[in-house]
Amino acid sequence: MSKPTVNTKAFLGRAKKIASDFWNGKPHEERRLGDLYCDKTGLYKHREWRGVKDTMYYFNNIWLYNYAHMIGDMVKYSGPKGPVVFLKGVWRYRWLGQTYLPVMHWFDRGLEGMRGETLRASAWHYRAMVSETIRQFMRMLDADQKTGGSKELYDKTIAHDETVWGGIFYPWRDRMDDVPLQMIPYFVTCHVNNHVVLNYIDAAQSIGLPGDPCPMCQAEAGIFLQDDVPEYYPIVITSNEACDGSVGTSVLQDWMMNRPLFAMPQPMQFDDPLVQEHCAKEIEECWKFIEEQTGEPFSWDELKKHLERQNKLQEFEWEKWEVAANTDYYPINGVAQALYRIYQSQDGDRDIWHETDARVKKILEKCVEKKINTFPKTRHRMIAWSCAPLYYSHWCTWAYNCWGLNCVINMDSLMFNMTIRTDTYEHTLQDMALYHEWAPMRRMAVGGMHHIFELWEYMEKFHCDMVMMYDQLQCKGMQGVHGLFEDEFRARNIHAIWMPHALPDKRTVSRSEIRGIINDYMTTIMHEEPLDPTLLEFDDSEGW
Amino acid sequence: MKDLKHLIEMEDLLQQAHNKLVKEAREEGRKAIGYTCYFMPEVLLDLEGCFGVRLRAPNCTTPVMATYYMSGRTCHFGRSLMERALEGGYNFLDAQMATETCTVTCRFQEHLQRMDIIQNPDFFVEFTDVPFKKTENSVEHYRKQLQAHVLDSLHEKYGIDTSDEALLKAIEQHNEVCRLVSEIGSYRKLDVPTITGYEFAVIQLTTITCPKDKILPMLRETAEEMKTRKPDLKPTWKVKVCVAGAENDDPDFIKLIESCGALVVADRYCYGSLPGREEIVVQEGQSPLDAIARHYLNTSCCPRFMPQDIMRGRKQYIADLCKEYNADGLIIESNKFCEYWSYERTIDALVIPRDYDIPTCSIEKEYINSASGQLRTRFQAFVESVELKKLHSRKGADDV
């Protein structure tokens, strides 16, 4: 037998490499993920090949599984008529039609480049959010008087501001349901299809509202102005959280809703022990309002049961933080961590969170046990602080793939850092008041001057060496402390990237501009080379 | 009209926060207590031994240093206060009684608390939590907050007497100011008012920025003067308007409106007198603090109140004011970046002309109005439209 020539060697080497890339997927630096995009649209020429095992996992357990469950969940939550109810909703409501269908692309964007256990654990988080979203909008549609929903269900559904914690309604969970007004039509849509919300922002401005208030509040008002909110509720509970804009929006929404409304504002100075009693009484008054309006009595047993279940969710969250903070084995990527946690902690106890946590716990334990480095290309461990851009919540997936920036934890995740005592009614009420006051975007952002700077403690706790400092341009609370952060970053010699954005409105700062800012920082200040240069610049301006 | 005797002196007092009367009071050993919002009851700061100064930043057009700290995307008022503080303009303060009643002024006051800005070693900042409702629960909460954060801290830090007797005395003085301001303001209700909106704005502002006892003699004399004041033979105005909206402590803004032919007869805005100059009534057996807490919650028409009946009732209040003060129209203003008033203004501009048939001009302004040319054009156009409407309705009445 003759010795192989140089050409044959090269050929064999190449064949081996191709086979390896096929079987295992390409190494991170060779992936060229940017080449997969169709220009402007964010669509893929083809979806990423992640190796046989992960590609088939993605196809079977994520893509097929979720498409099937998107239909299955309609039936699960709404019975056999579910798909018909859903289609009627799609025909009637823009936020539903334009958002629900491209949901798998939302998975794609968040899970790009993920492999192995990271892919699995993160995908389960996404799956839970989709399922809970379906549950909420099916309840809206089932009770919706605009599309022929059931009057009986209408009478048994309470609407509330999305910043009112779902736990407030636990005492009635066995007989009634509560659905936030803006969580699906506004919050979720921004993540899945960022074009939709622009209609609502423009609608708000079309009646003379200036462009400078928080665009989230504008959008929430715009949904009502576009007559795009299902009529699924006889009564409403509102909140002042998280900011002046939310209060302002309430005035406009109240006009459009025109039905009994109970305002349940939270005290602003939530660190003051004197405010707790007042807040607890507000919660009790809200309960009395619900009893009076619906005729359904308050149930302590229901409240206790759900709070105890919610505490389990919090306990697991602490386990997750422990692993994220102290090891390289945390299998949940930045966007899945942030969205799942804010969704779950605000929504409260629902079965899907428990099912998901059980699945993720197994993966987490496996990673720890086998010491699986879940983000092996990590160059910097980042903490994201302040309010995130909803239209680019998956920036962290991009940042890891392009630069090795691993967003380990974020502010929203850390806000509700407590369990609730259930030993006595008084303790429960005290803790519920505090939990309620730590509303999203308040405890460590808009209102929490004393807590804003907990950033430094959490940086240390989670062993982070960089900060992604969200700079919501229309958030008066966070703009109002901009200089203090600048001073602190300089004094502490911390690498912080300011990410300007306008929460849901991509027109103010585009995704591409955000990437440009990070690229500039990484090259000019950090003097680093990208892991995947094809991701540096691409146009996804028309993408979902 | 004949000039008011004290007007020029009062105008001078408004040129800076640390004015002549404030200096005098401090030299007498009294403590100067800053505040920014109606929800910090001024009467509590006017106890013997101290006096309240509602902060302003007159003539602050470019808050450069404050923009570094608070960015250029926050309310100009809050930033201007911060700028003035950084310039040393509030170093006379002994304390700041803060409220988180709107985001940016809250942030300004948090900066005072966190940074070493006020060059006074005894200076401190104390925050009071203010409820969003007017229920019993809210009154109780507010009362406790005022006790703990205002009265107790003034007593502990500066030995101020905060007994019920002291409070009653402060209420008495406060009520006299309110009575006099209301009396002076009531001349705006006349068919041909004998005071201009500008003059009244100057008087009202001095009462919240100067020690009460020192401004009272001027108020008393002005009230006397008003009794015999005659209007101009030929009015200089074409229409009468109510101005409602966000923070406005700039009398020149009122002057601008009046220079366009609209006499300002009602001032329903932050730092204005409607509401704000109603007397505090202490019922028999009621504690003075309880009366104060109730008074400030019940009289306030701030857009941060959230209960349905109150949100909606605010529109009625403006309409009632227009009627009471014989206003032909309404100018509803908000400061740029003020979120509360952005929404309130938008809704007012839709509901009030529709449901109450009151012509309404809706504008967005800065704290100090350097863009007066644009505003002037808006106001002139509005005055013309209201005049036309008046002509039409007069003609319609004649035809009938």
Add this chain to the structure above:
Amino acid sequence: MKSVLKPLLILFGILSGLYIVLFVVFFFDLDGKALFYGVEPFLKNHYDRMKRKDPLDMEYRTDTEKYEY
């Protein structure tokens, strides 16, 4: 035996074919493309032309109840 096996084989063949077709749809992002170029523009057009109630025509009652407990 043969008569049982045949339909099973046909079913298996159909399912395998469907699986492959779905994989092709998945891999080449045909679902995304269909939604982007077909379904979404159609729906958007529908929503843009939809007749909507003007909420600003709604009455604004100022005599609502006070809820205090």
